[in-house]
Amino acid sequence: MKIESRSQGAVMVVEVNGRLDAAWADLLLGTVRDLVREGHDQVRLDASCLEYLSSAGIRTLLKIRRELEAVSGTFGIGPAAPFVQETLRMSGLEVLLLDEIPPAVEAQPAAGGTPVANEAAVAAAAGTRFEPHVLAASAKITVTAHAGWRPWQPLLDNHCIEIPLPRPRFGLGIGAAGRDDSDIRGRLGDFVAAAGSVAWLPSDGADRPDYLEQNERFLPRLHVIQALVGEGDFSHLLRFSPAAKGDCVNLSDLYEQVLQTTRADAAAMVCLVEVEGLVGAALARSPGWIKESDQPGQFPELREWLSFCGERVHPQSQALLVAFLCRDSAHPLAAHLTPVPARPGLLAHAHAVVFPFRPLPQGVVDLETSVAAVFEDNTPLGLLHLIEDDRPLVGLGESSFIRGACWCAPVHPALEIIT
Amino acid sequence: MLDLRQIRKTFFPDTPNEVQALCGIDLLIPEGTFAAIIGTNGSGKSTLLNAVAGAFELDQGGIHIDGREITTWPEYRRAGLIGRVFQNPFAGTAADMTIAENIALAMRRGCRRGFGLALHRTARAEIAERVRTLNLGLENRLDNPIGTLSGGQRQALTLLMATWRRPRLLLLDEHTAALDPKSAAQVAELTLTLIRQEKLTALMVTHSMQQAVQLPERIIMMHKGRVVRQYEGQEKDRVRAPDLLAAFDQVRRREQLDPAVAALLAKQYG
Ligand SMILES: Nc1ncnc2c1ncn2[C@@H]1O[C@H](COP(=O)(O)OP(=O)(O)OP(=O)(O)O)[C@@H](O)[C@H]1O
Ligand SMILES: [Mg+2]
Numbered sequence: 001m002k003i004e005s006r007s008q009g010a011v012m013v014v015e016v017n018g019r020l021d022a023a024w025a026d027l028l029l030g031t032v033r034d035l036v037r038e039g040h041d042q043v044r045l046d047a048s049c050l051e052y053l054s055s056a057g058i059r060t061l062l063k064i065r066r067e068l069e070a071v072s073g074t075f076g077i078g079p080a081a082p083f084v085q086e087t088l089r090m091s092g093l094e095v096l097l098l099d100e101i102p103p104a105v106e107a108q109p110a111a112g113g114t115p116v117a118n119e120a121a122v123a124a125a126a127g128t129r130f131e132p133h134v135l136a137a138s139a140k141i142t143v144t145a146h147a148g149w150r151p152w153q154p155l156l157d158n159h160c161i162e163i164p165l166p167r168p169r170f171g172l173g174i175g176a177a178g179r180d181d182s183d184i185r186g187r188l189g190d191f192v193a194a195a196g197s198v199a200w201l202p203s204d205g206a207d208r209p210d211y212l213e214q215n216e217r218f219l220p221r222l223h224v225i226q227a228l229v230g231e232g233d234f235s236h237l238l239r240f241s242p243a244a245k246g247d248c249v250n251l252s253d254l255y256e257q258v259l260q261t262t263r264a265d266a267a268a269m270v271c272l273v274e275v276e277g278l279v280g281a282a283l284a285r286s287p288g289w290i291k292e293s294d295q296p297g298q299f300p301e302l303r304e305w306l307s308f309c310g311e312r313v314h315p316q317s318q319a320l321l322v323a324f325l326c327r328d329s330a331h332p333l334a335a336h337l338t339p340v341p342a343r344p345g346l347l348a349h350a351h352a353v354v355f356p357f358r359p360l361p362q363g364v365v366d367l368e369t370s371v372a373a374v375f376e377d378n379t380p381l382g383l384l385h386l387i388e389d390d391r392p393l394v395g396l397g398e399s400s401f402i403r404g405a406c407w408c409a410p411v412h413p414a415l416e417i418i419t
Numbered sequence: 420m421l422d423l424r425q426i427r428k429t430f431f432p433d434t435p436n437e438v439q440a441l442c443g444i445d446l447l448i449p450e451g452t453f454a455a456i457i458g459t460n461g462s463g464k465s466t467l468l469n470a471v472a473g474a475f476e477l478d479q480g481g482i483h484i485d486g487r488e489i490t491t492w493p494e495y496r497r498a499g500l501i502g503r504v505f506q507n508p509f510a511g512t513a514a515d516m517t518i519a520e521n522i523a524l525a526m527r528r529g530c531r532r533g534f535g536l537a538l539h540r541t542a543r544a545e546i547a548e549r550v551r552t553l554n555l556g557l558e559n560r561l562d563n564p565i566g567t568l569s570g571g572q573r574q575a576l577t578l579l580m581a582t583w584r585r586p587r588l589l590l591l592d593e594h595t596a597a598l599d600p601k602s603a604a605q606v607a608e609l610t611l612t613l614i615r616q617e618k619l620t621a622l623m624v625t626h627s628m629q630q631a632v633q634l635p636e637r638i639i640m641m642h643k644g645r646v647v648r649q650y651e652g653q654e655k656d657r658v659r660a661p662d663l664l665a666a667f668d669q670v671r672r673r674e675q676l677d678p679a680v681a682a683l684l685a686k687q688y689g
Binding site: 298300302303309339390394 | 678
């Protein structure tokens with residue numbers, strides 16, 4: 001099969017030539033996804049030279065249409081060979097057929113958020129365009145720190161507390177879902193919570209994260225031994241995208257932009273990002289197993305308790321990231337964060353849960369809808385506590401991102417601390 | 420039942436070529452259990468099977484089959500309890516001897532007194548009957564030299580011979596690896612049938628994650644002379660080939676965690 005794309009005004013026309021079957025369907029999907037990544041959300045398929053269309057091909061066309069609709073884009077088949085029209089009609093899928101190539105839908109004006117006319121904030125950090133939107137100028141996040149357990153002490157019963165994590169709470173830390181404290185003792189792992197969804201990586205040998213989603217009357221709850229939980233409205237939405245193909249932004253640059261945008265010394269953020277590469281670690285063995293005689297913090301014993309990514313992982317995937325950051329060491333939040341080597345004076349803590357790539361709509365988007373969509377038809381692939389690897393020469397560097405949406409706000413100086 | 424306790428074997432000890440091939444293996448394979456052993460090259464899979472079969476003396480540890488300690492038994496004596504099939508289809512049979520003669524040899528294995536290669540009519544009928552179950556049409560070719568058969572056919576016969584006298588333990592070392600995909604699938608299916616029919620206790624080394632997931636009821640993952648992970652029961656039912664690859668990845672990452680990375684992590688975790 002031959003796939004070629006050309007732009008026709010605001011519309012991208014993808015011409016397919018030959019057989020669209022299971023063997024070629026993924027290639028077409030990949031091609032369209034690349035177009036979407038590049039910002040094209042009006043896509044037409046020119047099927048006039050298509051010779052064969054199998055169910056696998058049709059399934060892919062429907063998938064493409066779903067993905068584009070999810071980003072407020074459009075997709076349809078423009079000119080089509082008679083048998084294609086016939087096949088689709090017989091399958092009751094004439095919705096995929098367009099009589100003509102309609103004029104492109106006007107880009108949606110940013111609803112709700114007001115773009116910030118602040119030259120300094122909009123200025124790009126090395127190759128990335130930042131586009132801040134004000135959501136609720138004076139909003140602040142109240143943070144609760146659950147600091148029952150500190151690494152690497154043996155776990156005591158009173159280190160563990162069960163907390164609900166419904167919307168609009170968000171957070172990160174170490175915890176597990178289960179019946180009671182004794183049930184989760186052997187499975188405690190890193191977690192991320194936002195917009196009613198909680199993902200955690202059980203440390204009982206599971207290779208993939210597990211997750212809970214808020215649903216009608218069901219509220220996700222987690223037993224945690226260490227957590228930072230934020231609650232409140234976000235003041236800003238920071239959209240960012242590469243200025244040129246190949247550009248990306250480091251996590252510490254994103255931190256800096258968040259502090260500038262929110263004009264704060266301490267901030268909290270929830271992001272949906274397209275990943276360039278992640279660097280981090282995760283608990284490999286539950287802290288619940290630590291005995292008085294163990295030294296989990298020391299090499300080589302540390303190998304049993306933590307796993308390190310070893311390379312930049314999850315390129316081209318999508319991640320939901322939660323972070324707390326602060327550049328004032330006197331701020332009560334500082335005690336729960338660790339230094340960011342790339343930005344002396346900055347402290348942060350970030351966890352990310354990773355999904356297969358899925359494009360994000362442009363402009364001002366809603367956090368809950370976006371996170372729900374991410375969890376909807378994908379199961380998480382991985383979960384990491386993000387760490388900057390600043391080892392000389394061999395270091396893997398920082399996690400970095402291609403584009404994304406970052407909801408952020410200053411953190412209220414009065415922190416609730418539960419020990 | 421196979422019971423291994425703290426098995427250790429180092430090749431070329433105290434020389435620059437020293438290899439710690441088995442580093443204290445504890446393994447209990449209950450009666451009638453079919454287990455697959457997976458692991459990277461050089462992880463000690465074959466060495467483990469060789470240790471059980473008695474190819475060399477252990478440095479340490481004990482081997483028990485059905486409650487009998489056989490640690491000090493010589494290899495030929497263990498052959499009475501153990502059936503083996505290797506990767507090479509040409510290793511298990513004598514090429515110049517006929518199918519019937521090869522099988523007669525296998526029937527005598529472990530018997531104190533042989534009955535000679537001259538086959539009696541009833542024995543011949545039994546051989547033809549069992550060879551027929553392979554569905555390869557070989558029952559009509561019992562007097563052909565085994566060297567005239569394909570690798571897949573030879574491996575199927577070797578398997579039949581190894582299980583002829585219902586061994587207490589069956590050891591398979593990548594026995595489908597040298598076959599073309601279609602023959603490999605047929606031999607794998609035959610393996611499963613024989614093991615289930617006879618309710619054999621079996622250990623199968625394989626590099627095929629698909630086989631490991633589909634055939635046995637237990638998976639043993641080895642790395643650098645150790646058992647690093649086992650999947651059994653529902654966990655085994657749930658596991659898929661990509662999960663096994665992910666688990667290998669985890670093992671590999673663990674090795675990359677050197678003191679410098681440890682220092683980095685220690686800073687982050689306080
Ligand atoms: N007889 C022997 N003498 C010396 N070294 C040996 C001997 N047998 C095995 N080794 C060494 O022991 C280690 C384990 O080898 P083994 O053959 O058991 O690995 P394996 O897991 O079966 O690998 P493969 O998947 O390649 O078959 C290797 O380093 C190998 O070189
Ligand atoms: Mg081997």
